[in-house]
Amino acid sequence: MTSKxxxxxxxxxxxxxLNLFALTEEVESxxxxxxxxxxxxxxxSGLASARSWYWRQTMRTVPQLAGVGFRTAPWMTAAxxxxxxxxxxxxxxxxxxxxxxxxxRYQVFEHHFSTYKFFASTGIDIGHLITFLLIGFIVAFAVKxxxxxxxxxxxxxxxxxAVVGSVYMVTRTGESAYxxxxxxxxxxxxxxxxxxxxxxxxRLAAASRHSTS
Numbered sequence: 353m354t355s356k357x358x359x360x361x362x363x364x365x366x367x368x369x370l371n372l373f374a375l376t377e378e379v380e381s382x383x384x385x386x387x388x389x390x391x392x393x394x395x396x397s398g399l400a401s402a403r404s405w406y407w408r409q410t411m412r413t414v415p416q417l418a419g420v421g422f423r424t425a426p427w428m429t430a431a432x433x434x435x436x437x438x439x440x441x442x443x444x445x446x447x448x449x450x451x452x453x454x455x456x457r458y459q460v461f462e463h464h465f466s467t468y469k470f471f472a473s474t475g476i477d478i479g480h481l482i483t484f485l486l487i488g489f490i491v492a493f494a495v496k497x498x499x500x501x502x503x504x505x506x507x508x509x510x511x512x513x514a515v516v517g518s519v520y521m522v523t524r525t526g527e528s529a530y531x532x533x534x535x536x537x538x539x540x541x542x543x544x545x546x547x548x549x550x551x552x553x554x555r556l557a558a559a560s561r562h563s564t565s
Contacts, residue, residue: 368553373414382417418504439490440483486547488546492550503544506544
């Protein structure tokens, strides 16, 4: 016995992505239209074809929704991105001093060199990663309904800066080790986007609870 078309649900991740980028007043109509077409395709061509179609529509719709989100509030979004960039400039230098202060306070270098080496390298990278995550949260909270647009723009800026800076250092010094640093740089940029997705998802869940209460 096959499922009835109205019981078939589109890919959850695709629906989640659309919710992340769509404005509140648009999301219901967008999801409704896509679901109607999805159910029709599923009944005629099967669930696999319908899911493939839904993903294609999602990949086309998300950039359009991001563009709409920016165009409807360009100054607010740009201000949040600039603010996040300046906040990184402010918080970045604060990561290393407390780590080295703790290492020196407990004389880790003399007694546990491997531990010292870890915190003086990977530990600092983790500290910067947490800093970028915090910045992403702050930027996302500042731009309601445009969390993903702002955090993705800021993450893209840092990603481009990382690539350009790493390539420049490699061509200047000949040290390919700078390219390996890109892994951490990309992780930092991705952390900003992850924060935006978390804030947006939390707000969607809160709005859903409020509407059903």
